[in-house]
Amino acid sequence: MEGTDKAVRRSAWRRQFLLQGCWNYEGMQNVGFAYSILPALRHIYREKPEELTKALKRHLEYFNTQPAMGGVILGAALKLEERAAAGEVDSRDIGTFKVGLMGSLGAIGDAYFWGALRPMASVAGAVLALVHPFLGIAALLLVYNLSHLPIRWKGFSAGIEGEEKAVEFLKGSGFAAKTEDRKIVAAILGGAYAGAVCGKTALMFGSGQAAPAFLLLAVLTVHLLTVLFRKAVSPSEILLFLLIIGTLLVWH
Amino acid sequence: MYFQFLLAAVIGSIAYLDRTAAFQVMLHRPLVVATAMGAVFGNVFAGAQVGAILELLYLARLPVGASIPPDDTGAAMFAGAAAAVSASSVGLSAGSITAVLLLSVPCAELGKAADRQVRRINGRIASLTAESVEKGDSHAVEQGLLAGVTLFALSGVVLTLLFTGAGVVVGRQLLPRFGPASKSFFAALLPVLILLGAASVFSCTRIGRTAPVFYLTMAMVFAATFLFRWAG
Amino acid sequence: MSLEMVRVDCRLIHGQIVETWLPHTGADCLLVANEDLAGNPFLRSVMELAVPSSACVVFCRLEEVACALADIDRVGKKVILLCSSFADALRIYRSGVRFSSINIGNLHYAAGKVEISPSVFFSQEDFDAVSCFCHNGIAVNIRATPFDPGTCYEPERE
Numbered sequence: 001m002e003g004t005d006k007a008v009r010r011s012a013w014r015r016q017f018l019l020q021g022c023w024n025y026e027g028m029q030n031v032g033f034a035y036s037i038l039p040a041l042r043h044i045y046r047e048k049p050e051e052l053t054k055a056l057k058r059h060l061e062y063f064n065t066q067p068a069m070g071g072v073i074l075g076a077a078l079k080l081e082e083r084a085a086a087g088e089v090d091s092r093d094i095g096t097f098k099v100g101l102m103g104s105l106g107a108i109g110d111a112y113f114w115g116a117l118r119p120m121a122s123v124a125g126a127v128l129a130l131v132h133p134f135l136g137i138a139a140l141l142l143v144y145n146l147s148h149l150p151i152r153w154k155g156f157s158a159g160i161e162g163e164e165k166a167v168e169f170l171k172g173s174g175f176a177a178k179t180e181d182r183k184i185v186a187a188i189l190g191g192a193y194a195g196a197v198c199g200k201t202a203l204m205f206g207s208g209q210a211a212p213a214f215l216l217l218a219v220l221t222v223h224l225l226t227v228l229f230r231k232a233v234s235p236s237e238i239l240l241f242l243l244i245i246g247t248l249l250v251w252h
Numbered sequence: 253m254y255f256q257f258l259l260a261a262v263i264g265s266i267a268y269l270d271r272t273a274a275f276q277v278m279l280h281r282p283l284v285v286a287t288a289m290g291a292v293f294g295n296v297f298a299g300a301q302v303g304a305i306l307e308l309l310y311l312a313r314l315p316v317g318a319s320i321p322p323d324d325t326g327a328a329m330f331a332g333a334a335a336a337v338s339a340s341s342v343g344l345s346a347g348s349i350t351a352v353l354l355l356s357v358p359c360a361e362l363g364k365a366a367d368r369q370v371r372r373i374n375g376r377i378a379s380l381t382a383e384s385v386e387k388g389d390s391h392a393v394e395q396g397l398l399a400g401v402t403l404f405a406l407s408g409v410v411l412t413l414l415f416t417g418a419g420v421v422v423g424r425q426l427l428p429r430f431g432p433a434s435k436s437f438f439a440a441l442l443p444v445l446i447l448l449g450a451a452s453v454f455s456c457t458r459i460g461r462t463a464p465v466f467y468l469t470m471a472m473v474f475a476a477t478f479l480f481r482w483a484g
Numbered sequence: 485m486s487l488e489m490v491r492v493d494c495r496l497i498h499g500q501i502v503e504t505w506l507p508h509t510g511a512d513c514l515l516v517a518n519e520d521l522a523g524n525p526f527l528r529s530v531m532e533l534a535v536p537s538s539a540c541v542v543f544c545r546l547e548e549v550a551c552a553l554a555d556i557d558r559v560g561k562k563v564i565l566l567c568s569s570f571a572d573a574l575r576i577y578r579s580g581v582r583f584s585s586i587n588i589g590n591l592h593y594a595a596g597k598v599e600i601s602p603s604v605f606f607s608q609e610d611f612d613a614v615s616c617f618c619h620n621g622i623a624v625n626i627r628a629t630p631f632d633p634g635t636c637y638e639p640e641r642e
Contacts, residue, residue, distance in 0.1 A: 017274055017275050018273065018274050018397060018401065020272050020273055020274075020276075021273045021274060021397045021398075021400045021401040021404070022374050022377055022378055022381075022396055022397050022399070022400025022401070023272060023273070023371055023374060023400070024371055024372070024374035024375035024377070024378045024400075025318060025371055025372065025375055025593070025599075025602045025603065026375045026378060026379070026592075026593035026605075027375075027378050027593065028317075028318070028592075030378060031374075031377070031378050031381055031393065031396050031397050031400060032397060032400075034381075034385075034393045035393050035394060035396075035397040038390060038393055038394070041390075042390065049388060050388075052390055053385060053386070053388050053390070056385050056390055056393065057382070057385060057386070060378075060381070060382050060385060060393075062592040062593060062594075064317060064495070065498075066499065067276055068276065100520075100524070100527040100530075101527070101530060102495065102498075103495035103496050103497055103498040103531070103534075104497060104498070104527075104530045104531045104533065104534040105530075105534075106316075106317070106495065106498040106499045106534075107497050107498045107499050107501065107502045107503075107534035107535070108533055108534045109499070110314060110316050110498070110499025110500075110502065110503050111499070111502050111503055111534075111536060114314040114315060114316065114456075114499070114503065115314065115456055115457070115503050116457065118278070118311070119311050119453050119456050119457050120457075121278065122281065122283070122307050122308055122311055122453070123307075123308060123453050125281070125283045125304070125307060126283065126304040126305070126307045126308055126449070129283060129300050129301075129303070129304040129307075130304070133283075133287050133296055133297060133299075133300030133303075133304075134287075136283055136300065136304060137283060137284050137287060137300075140278060140281060140283055140284065140307075141277070141278055141279075141284070144277070144278045145277050145278065148276075148277065149277075163526075167526070167529065167530060170530060170533055171529075171533065175533065176533065176536065176537055179536070180459060180461075180536075180537065182457075183457035183458075183459055183462055184457070184459075184461060184462055184465055186453055186457040187453070187454060187457045187458075187462035187465050187466040187469075188465055188466070188469050189453075190308075190450050190453035190454055190457070190466060191450070191454075191465065191466040191467065191468070191469030191470040191473070192469050192470070192473045193308075193446075193449075193450055193453075194446065194447060194450035194470045194473075195469060195470040195471065195472065195473030195474040195476075195477070196473050196474075196477060197443065197446045198443065198446075198447075198470075198474055199473065199474045199475075199476070199477025199478060200477060201442075201443045202474075202477075202478075203477065203478070203481055211474075211478060215470075215471060215474050218443070218447060218470070218474075219467060219470065219471075221444065221447045221451075222447050222450055222451045222454065222467075222470075225447065225448055225451035225452075225455075226451050226454055226455045226458075229312045229451065229452065229455040230455060230507060230508060231508075232508060232629075232630035232631050234313065234322065234631060235309050235310050235312060235313065235322065235448065235452060236310075236322050236357050236360055236361055238448060239309070239353070239354055239357045239445075239448070240354075240357050242354055242441050242444060242445070243354035243355070243357065245441070246350070246351070246354060246437060246438045246441055249434075249437035249438075250430070250434040250437050250438070313631060314499065314503050314504070316498075316499035316500045316503060316504065316629060317495075317498065317499060317500050317590060317603065317628060317629075318590065318602050318603035318628055319500065319504075319603075319628050319629045319631060319632060368602075455507075456503075458507060459536065459538055460538055
């Protein structure tokens with residue numbers, strides 16, 4: 001069995017950007033995954049329509065992971081399909097592999113992308129937007145995507161080399177360390193942002209003697225809000241509460 | 253005005269697609285969306301100002317699995333349009349910024365509910381797709397995905413028109429009615445919103461070492477602001 | 485007792501656990517009770533990558549849960565117990581591990597299953613297991629993340 005050719009791989013790479021295109025509660029990213037792997041399946045099973053249907057049904061099973069990490073599994077599943085068609089592996093192993101990996105990759109991806117990289121990019125954007133809006137937007141998009149797009153590409157290329165390479169990629173990229181670093185940078189930027197804005201506000205009220213009290217109040221507010229977030233109070237609820245306070249103040 | 257809403261709808265559909273269905277390259281972030289809406293409705297800087305604050309507010313809520321966070325893209329459409337419109341008529345005070353941001357909460361919650369509905373309808377598309385595939389039609393997968401993407405884009409357009417429309421109404425009708433006195437009450441809440449954003453960043457980046465780092469930087473930058481003022 | 489939460493989740497460790505439940509409960513250890521994983525070092529090694537350095541992860545077979553919990557208790561860690569199905573949870577309960585409530589995160593859809601919440605679908609066996617838990621006075625909470633309001637599941641009375 002010859003490997004799938006370049007055009008097929010390229011089309012799988014392009015299609016994985018639509019992994020969540022038909023996100024639904026029953027199968028989650030199932031249609032998106034089947035869509036991404038379809039060109040490769042058509043190539044592998046080009047003379048066997050029944051096999052193609054069987055393979056597609058396999059990939060329409062429940063699937064969900066962090067979208068940027070989906071490429072790793074897609075690449076590896078593509079390789080497994082090739083080997084299954086050649087009779088090297090059991091086709092049932094493909095489903096087991098996907099299900100086994102999607103939770104872990106979801107956790108790695110959620111922690112890195114949503115828990116570390118996105119806050120870092122967001123707060124960098126918010127800080128620099130104080131200088132100029134376009135600088136802020138450029139910073140946000142660049143900080144995020146200069147990490148996001150290479151990881152997608154490397155993950156997909158590693159996956160397509162086979163499952164061992166995929167795991168090697170996951171271990172070699174040091175996601176845990178990267179996640180911690182990004183989180184710390186985001187926390188520093190967040191602290192700087194809060195400090196700068198509070199400083200500006202305190203200066204508007206004038207006297208320097210009140211400054212330490214003002215800072216203490218700000219720190220306590222942040223602490224209180226953090227506790228509320230940890231107790232799973234939604235930002236919406238806090239904002240609505242503030243809206244009610246504001247309206248009541250205006251009313252009187 | 254029609255042209256402006258048309259432009260908003262195009263930008264809105266792209267932003268909403270980026271949010272879930274496609275790419276996730278952060279074109280849907282409030283800073284980007286609010287600035288764009290500010291540009292469409294006549295004031296880039298006003299849009300960016302509210303966008304920068306809104307950017308951080310909902311960060312603590314992650315899109316993990318089936319859990320859908322509040323729609324900060326929609327909130328940014330509303331806030332960007334309202335801020336831009338009121339900036340070009342009565343000017344944008346701190347009070348107006350706060351009022352706009354607080355009034356954007358219903359948009360965020362409505363957008364979330366709409367998102368949930370779209371995903372439910374997608375469930376029907378997915379099951380139809382599976383049925384057709386069973387009959388041997390592999391093109392059904394492409395059609396199903398296209399249908400899902402179209403649905404996300406359409407709901408994005410509708411939400412955009414709704415939120416920017418509401419934003420324009422609030423910016424034109426509601427905000428000019430309040431005098432400086434009532435605005436100052438709202439202005440007093442603005443620092444709380446900023447701190448809420450910072451707390452949102454802090455709580456989603458929380459690991460053992462970040463707490464001292466966060467508070468220390470906050471105190472140092474705070475002190476530095478005063479030093480700069482005294483020095484120059 | 486240091487058992488913070490018992491959770492049934494077909495995906496075991498994923499983003500909801502690592503990014504929302506660990507900070508929310510303050511737990512610093514994940515105990516994954518699963519027969520398949522216990523015999524699959526490859527998947528275990530990937531799953532270990534998914535856990536932040538502030539928490540540890542322990543894998544064990546279903547009947548070893550009590551033993552593993554005692555070990556974790558000795559080092560004073562707060563633990564979240566994860567299993568992938570109701571059948572597994574019931575086996576853990578019958579092996580003598582006691583808990584007062586059980587959290588249902590995700591049980592994915594399959595033909596013939598009944599929707600309980602957007603991310604939870606019950607099969608007939610699941611219904612039987614749930615009523616078994618309820619008879620023993622264990623609260624069954626359906627809640628994917630702490631941000632969800634959560635519903636307490638009550639089996640219909642015959």
